[in-house]
Structure formats: structure tokens, C-alpha cells
Amino acid sequence: MAIEVIVLDTSCLIYWTLDPSMVSARARQAIQNTESILISSISIWEIGIKIKRRKLSLPIDLRVYVEKVKSVEKLEIIAVTEDQWIRNLELEWNHRDPADRTIVALASRFDCPLVTSDKLIRRFYQRAIW
16 A cells, blocks of 8 residues: 655655665655655755765755756655744654754654654654654
């Protein structure tokens, strides 16, 4: 049975688009079988921060990467709105990373699985997949 909607966290987005072998078999299956993949726009910011801090290197310019991501079938980048920020703040989770909090808030907004390798997120968000 296909999952209607899933959210990918930043690391999963990077793995899936640049080195799919880094994505677990279960996560790959969820991505393949979903009708719609959502990415929070905060992931673009997070990737850019990692590049600036030299913790990540992309084989192409960030703008080109984002355009390629935007062209992926069934994938949508969701802007962080004031409602998302409020959802982020309302999470009963003692985790300070604004990107992780915002991505979890997005998945909870759509009440859908979140594909992530992050153990802290998986412990908190019950519908996480990896």
C-alpha cells in the first residue's frame, strides 16, 4: 500500500539526491511508494549553512542543486510560514535545532511519516522511518 505523503529531512534529502546508497532500504521503499514527497524550505537553508561551514560539499552550485530538486517528480518544497514557526514552538520536545524542529512540525502538520536517519528525531517522532 502506498503512503500518500512523506516528509524528508535534510540529511535524507542529501543522501537521496546525491548518494542513494546511503538511504536505508526501508526509507528507499517509502520514498519510491509515496504519492507525494515534501521538503521543508528550511532544508535549503540548512544545506547552505553546512556548505558555508565546510561540513558539506555539493558537486554543483547550491542554486543549481535546488532547481534540480524542484524538478523531481512528486516532490514539493514547502515554505516555512508563520503557522509552521508556531507549530515548531508548540512541539513538546526539548531539542534546540530549529531545522529539525521545523521539519518535525511539517510532518506533524500533515500527519505523515518523516524519513530521517537522525536518531533524536526518530525517538521523538513516532512516525519516523529509516
